[in-house]
Amino acid sequence: MNRTPLLARRLFDRIEPVHAVTYFAPEARSALDGLGYRGFWMGYFAARSAPLGPAPAAVVTAAFYNFTPERVAKALPDAWEAAPPADALRAREQSAVAALRRYGVTDEDAAPAAELAAKAACSGDVGGRPMYAANRALDWPQQPLAQLWHAATLLREHRGDGHVAVLTAEGVSGRECNVLHAADGRVPEAMIKRSRDYDDAQWAHHRDALRRRGLLDPDGLTQAGRRLKQHIEDTTDALALPVLDALEDSDVEALFRALTPITRKVVAGADVPAGTPMGLNRDDLDDDSAHLG
Numbered sequence: 001m002n003r004t005p006l007l008a009r010r011l012f013d014r015i016e017p018v019h020a021v022t023y024f025a026p027e028a029r030s031a032l033d034g035l036g037y038r039g040f041w042m043g044y045f046a047a048r049s050a051p052l053g054p055a056p057a058a059v060v061t062a063a064f065y066n067f068t069p070e071r072v073a074k075a076l077p078d079a080w081e082a083a084p085p086a087d088a089l090r091a092r093e094q095s096a097v098a099a100l101r102r103y104g105v106t107d108e109d110a111a112p113a114a115e116l117a118a119k120a121a122c123s124g125d126v127g128g129r130p131m132y133a134a135n136r137a138l139d140w141p142q143q144p145l146a147q148l149w150h151a152a153t154l155l156r157e158h159r160g161d162g163h164v165a166v167l168t169a170e171g172v173s174g175r176e177c178n179v180l181h182a183a184d185g186r187v188p189e190a191m192i193k194r195s196r197d198y199d200d201a202q203w204a205h206h207r208d209a210l211r212r213r214g215l216l217d218p219d220g221l222t223q224a225g226r227r228l229k230q231h232i233e234d235t236t237d238a239l240a241l242p243v244l245d246a247l248e249d250s251d252v253e254a255l256f257r258a259l260t261p262i263t264r265k266v267v268a269g270a271d272v273p274a275g276t277p278m279g280l281n282r283d284d285l286d287d288d289s290a291h292l293g
Contacts, residue, residue: 005241020276027102045064109258121150124158178196179206260285
């Protein structure tokens, strides 16, 4: 098998938009509002943490990693007084399917990608991966579109749990990793500050902590900072790659051929913004090949 960690990165660029409709599509916001969750963030924390059950806010903070405990506590456990986790799970899946259909993705389009993505998604090691394990423990959907969305969710949470493990091992806190991400040019500073709830003083506090470690200077990342950031990204890719061991090379190529046009339709739907905290690369989406030859 001619596989490198770059393959995992390219797969991530394809699965993350499919998963992310659950945050950005109007169908999702309407469904979660309809359950009584107050505002975007209560809906976000309820829907994404629902596979964990009614977990305490501290547990969700630990699993999500880069949100402040105060931000999480504004949503949980109050959200469960409006609607229980089972309702949130149902709403997020149904609204994601509705959004994918609106983009023009059919069950026939989704079925080949869903079958292959599911085979990969169910093959990962759950050890040390709480969000992946919680989502994997859910009942498998029946519709191909729902299966594809669920498989994409498993794959992205598997990757995300690995990313948190790398950050923790390198002594980079959940808050500091956002500052590093912005300094590397992966995401706009203003966007990450807004979406992850920093004021100027908090941002400066974490920036100064990274400067004391020699990772930042007034111009941005130092050489040591660039090496660490690249190490984090490369190791995250390497930890995400083994889920594809369940697929033969021909299956990986088939997955890319089936999935990439779907991702292009999601991107064209314009609900998922070009700039997200995930720092996705859309320049590669004109290429349907996994490049394993």
